[in-house]
Amino acid sequence: xxLVDLDEVKNYLEINSNTSDARxxxxxxxxxxxxxxxxxxxxxxxxYTEYFDGGVISIFVDNLPVNNVTVVAxxxxxxxxxxxxxxxxxxxxxxxxxxxxxxxxxxxxxxIRKIGEDGKAVRTLDLGNHPxxxxxxxxxxxxxxxxxxxVPQDLKLACLDYIKMIHKNEQSSDSFSFEGQNKNSFPLSxxxxxxxxxxxxxYRIL
Numbered sequence: 001x002x003l004v005d006l007d008e009v010k011n012y013l014e015i016n017s018n019t020s021d022a023r024x025x026x027x028x029x030x031x032x033x034x035x036x037x038x039x040x041x042x043x044x045x046x047x048y049t050e051y052f053d054g055g056v057i058s059i060f061v062d063n064l065p066v067n068n069v070t071v072v073a074x075x076x077x078x079x080x081x082x083x084x085x086x087x088x089x090x091x092x093x094x095x096x097x098x099x100x101x102x103x104x105x106x107x108x109x110x111x112i113r114k115i116g117e118d119g120k121a122v123r124t125l126d127l128g129n130h131p132x133x134x135x136x137x138x139x140x141x142x143x144x145x146x147x148x149x150x151v152p153q154d155l156k157l158a159c160l161d162y163i164k165m166i167h168k169n170e171q172s173s174d175s176f177s178f179e180g181q182n183k184n185s186f187p188l189s190x191x192x193x194x195x196x197x198x199x200x201x202x203y204r205i206l
Contacts (some may be wrong), residue, residue, distance in 0.1 A: 001044050002033045003151050004159045012160045020167075027163050035159060038192065040205045043155070045147040054139030057130045058113035060149040063146035064205060069105045072112060075136045081090060105144075112142060158199040162192065 009193050010016070036043055039179055041063045054057040054130065068088040073080035083102035090107065104160050105112045114131045151159075192200060 003035060003043060004028060004030050004156055004163070008156075009160060009163055013164055024163070024167065026067070026165050030165070031159050031163050034192075035162075035200060037153070038197075039106055039203045041203070042147055043151065043203065045145065045149050047078040047143070049143045051138040052133075052140040052142070053137050055135030056133055058111050059133070059140055059142070061110040061142060061144055061146065062205070063144075064108070064110050064144060065148070066107045066110050067107060067145040067147070067149075069112065069142065071141065072103050072105075074134050074142040075141075076134060077136065080141050080186040102106060108128040110146070112116065112140075117150065150194050152203075154199050158196045162196050165193070 006021060006025055006028065009028060013024075013135055015024075015098050045067065048061070048063055049071075050061055068090070069085065072083045074083055085101055085103045085105070092101075101115045103112055103115055114133050116131050116180065127149070
């Protein structure tokens, strides 16, 4: 999914004709893919299923921010069994829930932490009392929703500005060269200008 649409780009570039639509669409797709690749996440809202090795206190999912967690399942040597957790939106279940919580999840960090038998969280520094996920390779299965329902404005502006740079430089000269690339190819995503990279770094997952 593109992080900006054609109408937004044409408005930003003050273009009224349709003659450049195909070229601009290609640049939009390139910039959107480059930004996602640099940030190491999809950015826009999606549903993911990921597997993690067990034997740990907590795991961190690959995409942020986490919007909901629908399944956390633990392998017991035979099959995956769903663990009891908070509601899919992160809220705690009612007091008359059938079982204690077995995990908690955190939106901004993407952490999913195993909870003790009493259903209470254990302090991070209190390592001796922490419960661990079962110790199997790929022993934890997580299905969750993550990403932004709408592209953040600062990230959208960074995309628009980068598109403008590519488009304007390409139009300015037939012999145009940008960051060592000729006019028939786009600049490498690793060569984002500093002011754009500064914004992207807020959304980058290392």
